[in-house]
Amino acid sequence: xQSPIPPEQADAWLQSNVVSPLAGQKAFQPGGDGILIVDxxxxxxxxxxxxxxxxAAVIWGPPVKSGFRQTSTTVYQHESMLQTVMETLNxxxxxxxAAIAPALGEFFVQK
Numbered sequence: 001x002q003s004p005i006p007p008e009q010a011d012a013w014l015q016s017n018v019v020s021p022l023a024g025q026k027a028f029q030p031g032g033d034g035i036l037i038v039d040x041x042x043x044x045x046x047x048x049x050x051x052x053x054x055x056a057a058v059i060w061g062p063p064v065k066s067g068f069r070q071t072s073t074t075v076y077q078h079e080s081m082l083q084t085v086m087e088t089l090n091x092x093x094x095x096x097x098a099a100i101a102p103a104l105g106e107f108f109v110q111k
């Protein structure tokens with residue numbers, strides 16, 4: 001089994017290879033609509049009440065609240081991420097459970 005990459009190393013790679021190049025793009029400048037989502041799923045069965053495992057997401061871009069950390073009790077799952085992405089792209093009729101999942105609206109600056 002391969003040992004996990006330290007978070008600092010993963011962050012440095014992401015900053016260098018993804019965030020820095022995107023930061024220069026018009027969509028990621030102030031007033032732009034660019035959104036980068038990095039979704040982590042550790043696949044452990046630690047939360048059997050809600051489908052197992054915890055999901056962490058890092059969301060970055062002009063429409064995202066800076067430094068926001070969720071304090072609500074809303075349970076978000078993969079379907080919520082799909083619902084949010086579809087809403088952001090103005091796509092209708094999310095499939096399956098995404099149709100009724102709560103969107104991640106609290107993470108975004110409301111325009």
